[in-house]
Amino acid sequence: GTIPPNESLSSPLSLDIRIEIESHYHLPPNPSRAEELRKIVNDYGFHHISTRIWPSLKCAICIISHTVKQFELKLLSTYWNPQTPIYPYAYGMSEHHHLAIPLNTNSYQLVPLPRSVYYEFIEAKDDDEEDDDDDHQPESFELDQIEGNKGKRYEVVLTTYDGLYRYRTEDIVEVTGHYYTLPIWELIGRFATEHVTEMELCDVIDSILSEYKDEFTSSPQYSVFIDNNSSHYVLAIEVDSDKEDKLKQIGKEICSKFDQKLQESNEEYKKCRSKKKISSPILLWLKNNTLTTGVREYLLNNKGGSKIQKSNQIKSTVVITNRSKNIIKFLKENKVLKIEL
Template sequence: MWWSWFLNKCLLIFQYLLIQYKGIHFNYDGKYSIKYKTNHKTLFNILKQNKNTKFLLYQRQKVNFNKDENIKSAEDFKKLFPKYTTYSDYRSYVMEIMNDGHATNIMSVGYPIASANTSGTSGDSKHFPVEGTIPADELLSSPLPINVRLALESTKYHLSPNPSRAQELRKIVGENGFHHVNTCFWLNLKCGVCIISPSIRQFELKLLSTYWNPDIPIFPYVYGMSEHHRISVPLKPNSYNLIPLPRSVYYEFIALTDDDDENQPSESFELHQLEQDKYYEVVLTTYDGLYRYRTDDIIKVTGHYYSLPAWQLIGSF
């Protein structure tokens, strides 16, 4: 139908314009975010949004910080949180949220929309509520109009076996093994997309060297974690040089030196203070209600993108 073709074309044009807009916005932040202290504005927005949450109100009371006093500088923020935080500081609040489905304004404003869980590879799994409020004009639930088992029956028509394709794949593996299997299985493959995190970095390297045809570009589209899913992004395909997103979170960094107190290092650095070829631990303040949170992730500064530092993810403690 012509109208279906027309709608698809309109959607493609909209996506193209949106990408162009995002690119212009990203370049603007790269050039001017340090000058205009964009990351400080993000911090103040986080504190303003979460000012009436249970965790933040308790913290103000704990350090004798007037609950009505506005935080106007990074120095004021460090007075409110004189120490870095770890998961143990949030555990009781997280459990309150998980045990009460109606809990609101605990760590972040409104109801959490999800719980992001760590893998537990370095200990017990951690749970992080994801900030969000109930969307307007959306129906969250309704009575099921039909027997849901009919949907299961319908999968037989959409996911039916393909014996000829299965035989084709067996033949490919039998002749070539799994070397560069991506282009053997999918002849028209254009790119691959993956995330970046310390726990899967070694797997990615093994995957790329063994199974992936290097002629096909890889887009490691974001560096994220359970604590926050948008920390930095790469600029180019097949590149692990990452650029921070100063509107997403408030960043601090702990320099890795031999003489720091391992449990509570004294000094933190901001984006404009990072030095090339030095190693830092990432510390985050997020809209989800984490403040000066030590991620244990280690980065190495590799250069700059306009005024913003570029870094590579090295690993975790």
């Protein structure tokens, strides 16, 4: 056949054809179903609403990881019936979507798919100054070389069938065991120079917030960043507008437990605190929806390009790096109260 000229490819469809095509993809109104859903919410609220809306629901398939655990906890504590299993879909990314699969239901442990990509792994070392040199090529290991290295951490490197060659993903995984001849790993965070991983931060914060369930309407959203001016961690937590009177009372408790549990779970953090290289952490109570929607709206309104392009690039994050200085500034401007030890 003959390829038509560009103007033929990009010519807009006539209005009548466009309306006809769109009508096939729009669900028609369903008043009876709307009334049924309204009655369910009025009678039972949103608690375990998943199986009330879909009585025959057998499972859910989605992506879960430590980086979105706070949202998972909110879903499980409010909307989801725990009797329905959740199957994590896969470990993947925009560059290649299907790299590893979960070992079990509701599991963070992943088994790689060796034929999906060609895997290499770079050992993640603390204070690896050589790795900052663009001319330095760090030693890499193949999939079968890391199977027995339980407890070791690596950055994942990919070569794909689509043309990516030795692509450094900046994802850090920790080997936790083996499945036959394949390693089992957990995604613990992103490549950085910090000693405390994102997974460790999430585990510590989630364990603390679970002790204060009655103080929050639902699992609150939080983020962490480092204040380089005084070398300390800053824990920022959204607060319900009707709970602000209790902030001072529980703020110091949460801040103290955050510091204590970080020292218990991470030896490097404990050493830095004892040598006074890191100051005691600070807690920022944030206005409601600062993290939920505020950061996203701030980025959409303060970056160039179309809204469609920008919305595809904005992701929720637990750890905010110092490269995102504008976001850190935005959080500080939206604090309700600052708690120091």
